[in-house]
Amino acid sequence: MKPMLDGKVIVVTGAARGIGRAAAYAMAQAGASLALADFDEDGANTTAAQVARLGARCVVVRADVSREEEVAGLVNAAVARFGRLDGAFNNAGIEQRNTPLHLLSEAQWNAVNDVNLKGVFFCLKHEIRAMLETGGGAIVNTSSALGRVAIPNAAEYCASKGGVLGLSKAAAVEYGSQGIRVNAILPGVIRTPMIDSLVSQPQFAGLLPALEARHPIGRLGEPDEIAQAAVWLLSDLASFVNGSEFSVDGGYLAV
Numbered sequence: 001m002k003p004m005l006d007g008k009v010i011v012v013t014g015a016a017r018g019i020g021r022a023a024a025y026a027m028a029q030a031g032a033s034l035a036l037a038d039f040d041e042d043g044a045n046t047t048a049a050q051v052a053r054l055g056a057r058c059v060v061v062r063a064d065v066s067r068e069e070e071v072a073g074l075v076n077a078a079v080a081r082f083g084r085l086d087g088a089f090n091n092a093g094i095e096q097r098n099t100p101l102h103l104l105s106e107a108q109w110n111a112v113n114d115v116n117l118k119g120v121f122f123c124l125k126h127e128i129r130a131m132l133e134t135g136g137g138a139i140v141n142t143s144s145a146l147g148r149v150a151i152p153n154a155a156e157y158c159a160s161k162g163g164v165l166g167l168s169k170a171a172a173v174e175y176g177s178q179g180i181r182v183n184a185i186l187p188g189v190i191r192t193p194m195i196d197s198l199v200s201q202p203q204f205a206g207l208l209p210a211l212e213a214r215h216p217i218g219r220l221g222e223p224d225e226i227a228q229a230a231v232w233l234l235s236d237l238a239s240f241v242n243g244s245e246f247s248v249d250g251g252y253l254a255v
């Protein structure tokens, strides 16, 4: 049997660490050629070195997803290097500012939404432009369980991830008939540097066991558990999956 992403060219954003790095490894193992993007170029290069050891073809592009010209450059670089674009995992994101909504500044709102929501819009726009030229593709956007339900002091993050769900479905409906599938993954809490930096803050002592208890499966998720879902959604095995909200959350949203 062929590997799930055999011969596919895939863009991964937020590839310098966390879920994006795990996705790069999983997609390389599944036979993809990769364009790895992040504004942390050193981190992305470290990911790329591991991907190369797995035998995958790979290019690193320094790109800030909140800047349209850099996202356009990323897609153009992927097509220039590999000749086409078959898939994308739009995963770069930043966490909330942990501020009550009535104290949240416009700058704090923009900081999160410019990356998490506007960044996904720019990625979709340029990836779809490229995919239309070669007859289609598949896109997975990283939303969150917090795109569906909320926690306190994370209004801008919840709004951004809810926006990703709407944007994903809008694109799925608009381009499904042209061979482009678009789905959103909703991770529960995953053990990545984003979460490590949150739970290491003194005001969040005790948060980690509370978070674990919040997942019916009794633990946090691992980056590779999100990566494997993304591999499947980008593969032809998921050929009838379009516009879905795909929870990978240990049951967080089932409670």
Ligand SMILES: NC(=O)c1ccc[n+]([C@@H]2O[C@H](COP(=O)([O-])OP(=O)(O)OC[C@H]3O[C@@H](n4cnc5c(N)ncnc54)[C@H](O)[C@@H]3O)[C@@H](O)[C@H]2O)c1
Pocket: 013, 014, 015, 016, 017, 018, 019, 020, 037, 038, 039, 040, 043, 063, 064, 065, 066, 091, 092, 093, 094, 095, 115, 119, 142, 143, 144, 145, 186, 187, 188, 189, 190, 191, 192, 193, 194, 195
């Ligand atoms: N970790 C979790 O519990 C969790 C849960 C639900 C959703 N998510 C989402 O999963 C995605 C990945 O999160 P993670 O936990 O791996 O985070 P992380 O902080 O470990 O990694 C995020 C990566 O995105 C990159 N990035 C941030 N802003 C960028 C920008 N403007 N342009 C390009 N790259 C940028 C960072 O440099 C980093 O490499 C995010 O969208 C996050 O919101 C995470």
